[in-house]
Amino acid sequence: MDLIKVNGKVDGKKLMQAIAVPVIGGTIVGLLTAKSSKDEFKRLEKPGFAPPQAAFPIAWTSLYTVMGVARYRAGQARREEGRAGSFTAYDIQLGLNFLWSFLFFKWRLRGTALVEMTVLLGAIILSMAELRREDKTAGVLMIPYVVWVAYALALNASIWEKNK
Numbered sequence: 001m002d003l004i005k006v007n008g009k010v011d012g013k014k015l016m017q018a019i020a021v022p023v024i025g026g027t028i029v030g031l032l033t034a035k036s037s038k039d040e041f042k043r044l045e046k047p048g049f050a051p052p053q054a055a056f057p058i059a060w061t062s063l064y065t066v067m068g069v070a071r072y073r074a075g076q077a078r079r080e081e082g083r084a085g086s087f088t089a090y091d092i093q094l095g096l097n098f099l100w101s102f103l104f105f106k107w108r109l110r111g112t113a114l115v116e117m118t119v120l121l122g123a124i125i126l127s128m129a130e131l132r133r134e135d136k137t138a139g140v141l142m143i144p145y146v147v148w149v150a151y152a153l154a155l156n157a158s159i160w161e162k163n164k
Contacts, residue, residue, distance in 0.1 A: 006076035019068030037105040047158040070141035074134035093123035110160040
């Protein structure tokens with residue numbers, strides 16, 4: 001598949017590592033917040049544009065996978081040029097992403113979660129630009145994530161307003 005090839009090559013180990021970090025991290029966060037998130041989401045007054053609860057694990061697993069592919073592509077492009085190093089904005093946005101579930105569900109700090117998600121959206125946009133500098137396709141792959149988090153931000157704001 002051309003999407004996972006960088007300069008015609010695929011490093012399966014690096015690809016799996018890049019995908020595993022967000023997917024496994026997101027799974028762990030989901031498991032740690034699952035009980036509170038299921039019960040809490042059912043109890044909350046939600047806007048008409050809220051998706052069914054079952055949509056979230058499907059959306060997040062897909063987004064984490066695509067995010068990992070983007071990270072892989074950018075990393076491989078860097079390696080091809082003989083450079084290495086981390087992607088700071090990517091790492092920050094991933095940490096903020098994991099933190100949000102605890103703020104919103106576990107600790108019920110919906111206003112704080114709203115502020116944090118606003119910062120998260122900015123960090124994702126910076127991450128998208130950071131990855132795009134290395135590989136244009138990597139930047140494009142981050143677009144669904146930006147769109148989903150912008151939607152989630154509107155959802156968070158509405159839920160916070162309805163459940164003060």
